[in-house]
Amino acid sequence: MHEVSIMAEAVRMAVESAQAAGAGRITGLRLRVGTLSGAVPDAMRFAWDVVSRDTIAAGARLEIEPVTAAGWCATCRAEFECADFFNECPRCHNVSGELRRGRELDIASVEMN
């Protein structure tokens, strides 16, 4: 359940940006979460309700945009979709050491007023 720590950080960053923009309330939050980030979207949603309570982000809409993981195959010189950490190229079956996407745990945007 490190999703609680992650979402507490999301609240901190969202509140900081609202204060900088002079907004009094946060109405929405958009996150980008890689499929290999290690964080579970359902657990993040669950944690969000708890950690945003009693803050200016309470009740804000949470959107989580999934990012499908992609590896780079140096032999085929092409990207391929990774469903897991085995990073095996589906064309040549070589194992790739380069994960290009999929570890994202980003706060994309904050809606406020």
Next chain:
Amino acid sequence: MCKECGCGLGGGDVKVGGHSHDPSHSHSHGHEHGHSHAPAPFKVDLNRSLMEKNDRLAERNRGFFKAKKLLVLNVVSSPGSGKTTFIRETAANLAGKLRVGVIVGDLATDNDAAHLREAGIPVVQITTGTVCHLDADMVSKAAAQLDLDKVDVLVIENVGNLVCPADYDLGEDLRVVLLSTTEGEDKPLKYPPMFHSAQVAVITKCDIATAVGFDREQALGNLRRVSHHAEIFELSSKTGQGMKAWLDFLAKRRGEV
């Protein structure tokens, strides 16, 4: 001017309902409105990592440790894989050559710290309460309580958990993941993020491998599949078998710091 993208479009003259809200012109209507005047919501793009604060603190730790010429290990595994015994025996075997200091993380109790302290190892315990992992800030505060000028190798024993600590960089040089022969050969396949993130994988309790029916080839195959880049060691902290290769590796890496 537009502050969103710097395109230079738009201006200060905000129009509501098709006419300028400059109060100097005359109005044919009063200023009462049939709707509430809550400010319109607007969006601020951040595009920042949620791990940014931890990652920055971890880099600060890394720089500080480097300046102190420390080799720093982040030891992770499930509960009961033998982290504490492995660390105690590593320290005992390095005695006279390299000085080991330890930071131990657990949800509660200082039992692990007490075991290490009895062995004469300088140790700081972090009790995380309900938090399932160590983060860079906790490590920085704990490290301040050790006399690091008397330490060559700093070992951080993370909370026994193969999930959450994977996302938290502590500023270590090497992430060392333990897999004990009692746990089953498929642990690397079940917890790939952690095994994938480690630079070193250690199979512990090899002295009882036969008794518990441990399939070595299968375990190594699984490890290589997930942690293809990792250096793999097989040892028993209890009997000392296989410890030499691990200790030589540590001494070599300490020399490179």
